[in-house]
Amino acid sequence: MSTELRDRFFALSTGRAEAGEVARYCAEVDAVDAEPVATLDGLAISWHPTVRHKAVRFVDAERIEAGARELFARPSEAAPHLAAVFVDPRELSFRTYENVLPLDHLFEDAGLEFELTDRETLATDAYSFSLGLPAAARARLERLDSLGLYVPPLNAASRGGDRFIFHSALLAGALTEAVTAALPQLDGFSHVNPVFRCNRFEPDDANFHRHLDTPYYDAARGHVSRYTVLLYLTGGSAAPVLDLAGGAALEEIGPFTCVIFDQRYEHEGAPYRDGRKVFLRTELIFTDPDVTHDPEIGALFSKACYWTGESVFAPELARHADACYDKVAAAHWTGLVPGAPREPFVHKRFRDVDFVANGHDFWFAKDEGVSLAECAAITLLDYFNCKLGDTPFRALCDADVIEADGTAWISGYLQERRGGSAVTPFDKSVLFPEPEERDDLCCPFHEGPRFDATRNEEIVGLYTRAQTFAKAHITPAPILMLGEEVMLDPDKFVVQGNLIHVLGKEALTPVNFAACWNSGGFPENYIEVGADVGVVHLLVPPIVFTESATxxxxxxxxFRNSWMVKHRQATVPVPTINDQDPELVEDDPQSPWLDAVDPALVAGGRRERTADLWWAGDSPLIDELYDSAG
Structure with a gap:
């Protein structure tokens, strides 16, 4: 049935199925609640739709675990390297909203020799061109529409149509050369952004509403986008095809027309009257080291991202997210314009703790059972939508949306709902008990009944290295999850003045070891998983806080320009020694702890071991455990 659900999804995605058939299919999907088979980019992935996993994404199939890879469909004949996966939209965060596909291979050997000709000035800093290109390159671009990679965007209610996002350095490079030749007056122009949005509109689709494009910015390189590039792959007429507010309104456009305009222009577009409208969007990137940062713009952008994620639970928040994005885009050029005082907030209850948030500000009532570190931990869990066990944080919260004028109401509102603690301090040392005293017995083959795995020299040696590895990932983590139980290390939340610093990961500790074994089992057979501990390592700016009496x-x-934010979540297995003979347990893995370690935790590259471990295979993890250089 799962295979049928997978295959029917793509058969029905053509849009030609009757409404009744689609409704029956949706009902069947809602009756299936299968567990996901793998994790990718922090998202649990299923190879077919279920009641929870309904959002389709496309990923490079090689990134899926080998044991599950063949279960996933490859729906695009022209892009067979892409597998379709289904994710739970409740798990999305600002890191995973967009699904950027690698499509450089599509343009290899395509003869990407572009020329922008027939220049017309539509308005100040707005131009149209005809794109001249070889037939092979034209065919590759036209093929984009037939790849079957379109998905509804998160803001589908306001933008209309379908789209997919892809990355192609080859396509961007060819366009960069063409733009440089056609618009030599663009001082500081660096390159065309290699991330493209492929948009498709059918005649009966809704308009792409009036909006501003949010500029791209990279503080590390001093890069900022200033112009939007639209490349129309199909031609047609509409009312209008493209309307630049205060500039031109194009009623008709030919295929392979390229329009370039300053991103200060608000614009909108309608579907073609007859036929499919397909166009690519990207932008021109400039080098501008003098760009400054306005904290209020960053705050508003944080809110926009937060409301995008919350709109999965409360669809009415999508319009607020769109409004915030537009205000941010305008503010990059003209500064923030004061808006209406009424704005949305979300009141959440996580277990016994109530808080109010808007994506930039998080309010908590002062309570004897709730520490400042706990407030910071809950804020991090909520903002990054971290998983507790298999459930995203936001799905574990009771929430309701409140629209209000200002924030004066929040203190009294939370005082009426004071509860208890939800995140408790935890002593990490209990996860790592000291091993038993070692003996000089050899191995189960030679010692027979006298063999004790918990005291064997080599097993205890591997156990201590496994502990060292687990400690290196668990000890620095400010937040731990044992299943759905959340715990924190208060020592990792350092308060200085009005700032909360969240301490990050430390360096691994090197350990040395050398020994040998005989038949009857190997040391790794006896190292079991004592507990799976979810860890959250965060590299974030200090958290600013104010404290009142209540x-x-x-x-x-x-999103401050001076910061690059990183976030990674993984599960760390805690080792324990099992004295049972692994040869007698047929169904269990022969190397349970080694097999359970998340590959993302293991350092890349080959290392030189400090001992010749004849029982160890070609394993990066073993190399790291026995690495003398750390």
């Missing part, structure tokens, strides 16, 4: 107000600006 509560805490925490503020984030994860």
């Amino acid at each position: 509560g805490y107000h925490l503020q984030f600006d994860f």
Whole structure:
């Protein structure tokens, strides 16, 4: 049945199925709640749709675990390297909203020799061109529409149509050369952004509403986008095809027309009257080291991202997200314009803790059972939508949307709902008990009944290295999850003045070892998983807070230009020694702890071991455990 659900999804995605057939299919999907088979980019992935996993994404199949890879469909004949996966939209965070596909291979050997000709000035800093290109390159671009990679965007209600996002350095490079030749007056022009949005509109689709494109910015390189590039792959007429507010309104456009305009222009577009409208969007990137940062713009962008994620639970928040994105885009050029005082907030209850948030500000009532570190931990879990066990944090919260004028109401609102603690301090040392005293017995083959795995020299040696590895990933983590139980290390939340610093990961500790074994089992057979501990390592700016008599107000600006934010979540297995003979347990893995270690935790590259471990295979993890250089 799972295979049928997978295959029917793509058969029905053509849009030609009757409404009744689609409704029956949706009902069948809602009756299936199968567990996902793998994890990718922090998202649990299923190879067929289920009641939870309904959002389709496309990923490079080689990134899926080998044991599950063949279960996933390859729906695009022209892009067979892409597998379709289904994810739970509740798990999305700002890191995973967009699904950027690698499509450089599509343009290899395509003869990407582009020329922009027939220049017309539509308005100040707005131009149209005809794109001249070889037939082979034209065919590759036209093929984009037939790849079957379109998915509804998160803001589908306001933008209309379908789209997919892809990356192609080859296509961007060819366009960069063409733009450089056609618009030599663009001082500081660096390159065309290699991330493209492929948009498709059918005649009966809704318009792409009036909006501003959010500029791309990279503080590390001093890069900022200033112009939008639209490349129309199909031609047609509409009312209008493209309307630049205060500039031109194009009623008709030919295939392979390229329009380039300053991103200060608000614009909108309608579907063609007859036929499919397909176009690519990207932008021109400039080098501009003098760009400055406005903290209020960063705060508003944080809210926009937060409302995008919350709209999965409360669809009415999508319009607020769109409004915030537009305000941010305008503010990059003209500064923030004061808006209406009424804005949305979300009140959440996580277990016994109530808080109010808007994506940049998080308010908590002061309570004897809730520490400032706990408030910071809950804020991090919520903002990054971290998983507790298999469930995203936001799905574990009771939530309701509140629209209000200002924030004066929040303190009294939370005081009426004071509860208890939800995130408790935890002593990490209990996960790592000291091993038993070692004996000088050899191995189960030679010692027979006298053999004791918990005291064997080599097993205890591997156990201590496994502990060292686990400690290196668990000890620095400010937040731990044992299943759905959340715990924190208060020592990792350092308060200085009005800032909360969240301490990050430390270096691994080197350990040395050398020994040998005989038949009857190997040391790794006896090292079991004592517990799976979810860890969250965060490299984030300090959290600004203010304290009043009744509560805490925490503020984030994860998008400050001077910061690059990183976030990684993984599960660390804690080792324990099992004295049972692995030869007698046929169904169990022969190397349970080694097999359970998340590959993302293991350092890349080959290392030189400090001992010749004849029982160890070609394993990066073994290399790291026995690495003398750390």
